[in-house]
Amino acid sequence: DAGVIQSPRHEVTEMGQEVTLRCKPISGHDYLFWYRQTMMRGLELLIYFNNNVPIDDSGMPEDRFSAKMPNASFSTLKIQPSEPRDSAVYFCASTSWAGGPSGANVLTFGAGSRLTVL
Amino acid sequence: AQTVTQSQPEMSVQEAETVTLSCTYDTSESNYYLFWYKQPPSRQMILVIRQEAYKQQNATENRFSVNFQKAAKSFSLKISDSQLGDTAMYFCAFLERNRDDKIIFGKGTRLHILP
Numbered sequence: 001d002a003g004v005i006q007s008p009r010h011e012v013t014e015m016g017q018e019v020t021l022r023c024k025p026i027s028g029h030d031y032l033f034w035y036r037q038t039m040m041r042g043l044e045l046l047i048y049f050n051n052n053v054p055i056d057d058s059g060m061p062e063d064r065f066s067a068k069m070p071n072a073s074f075s076t077l078k079i080q081p082s083e084p085r086d087s088a089v090y091f092c093a094s095t096s097w098a099g100g101p102s103g104a105n106v107l108t109f110g111a112g113s114r115l116t117v118l
Numbered sequence: 119a120q121t122v123t124q125s126q127p128e129m130s131v132q133e134a135e136t137v138t139l140s141c142t143y144d145t146s147e148s149n150y151y152l153f154w155y156k157q158p159p160s161r162q163m164i165l166v167i168r169q170e171a172y173k174q175q176n177a178t179e180n181r182f183s184v185n186f187q188k189a190a191k192s193f194s195l196k197i198s199d200s201q202l203g204d205t206a207m208y209f210c211a212f213l214e215r216n217r218d219d220k221i222i223f224g225k226g227t228r229l230h231i232l233p
Binding site for chain 2: 031032035041042044045048055056088091093097106107109111112114118
């Protein structure tokens with residue numbers, strides 16, 4: 001398996017532009033997470049999906065951020081319009097939590113998308 | 119709300135020494151899981167070790183081991199015989215399965231292994 005695949009690896013854009021980050025989870029994983037990493041805030045959970053359905057989006061900073069998962073193999077995180085304070089590394093991660101007391105499987109991360117908004 | 123606290127923002131040790139990274143968490147539940155992730159300069163997040171709260175035995179993975187103190191809500195990571203390749207950011211993480219399915223991360227400890 002190629003792991004979790006994110007694109008682009010790097011994105012530089014100007015304030016006000018739309019940014020779309022993409023993620024392909026590991027096949028068979030039914031949970032997908034979007035995290036944002038900054039020096040100040042560390043790793044923040046933005047939103048997560050289970051079976052393509054958004055379960056908790058309480059971490060999405062504001063209405064400029066939106067995420068979709070149209071099918072089990074693809075998710076997007078969109079920022080419109082982008083602002084300099086959105087500059088960060090955005091990680092996608094996926095897993096399959098099995099049932100029962102030992103149901104915590106490994107959360108596998110993609111390589112991240114580094115976003116710079118000028 | 120669940121919280122994960124890593125009180126050491128940065129540490130440095132000499133190669134071959136043993137180092138312990140601290141982590142505390144807050145929860146009212148008894149069924150949960152704890153993890154340590156490593157993020158080297160390459161930025162890739164890599165699972166180092168995990169611990170189920172219902173297991174009393176501390177998890178070990180080669181040179182990496184944990185000291186899990188459930189009553190104290192403490193979950194420290196010990197790295198023995200440290201190597202230059204251990205230089206990385208280390209994140210403690212927490213998952214409560216009965217409550218929801220999201221992993222919460224601490225702010226991390228930046229570890230430097232010195233030659």
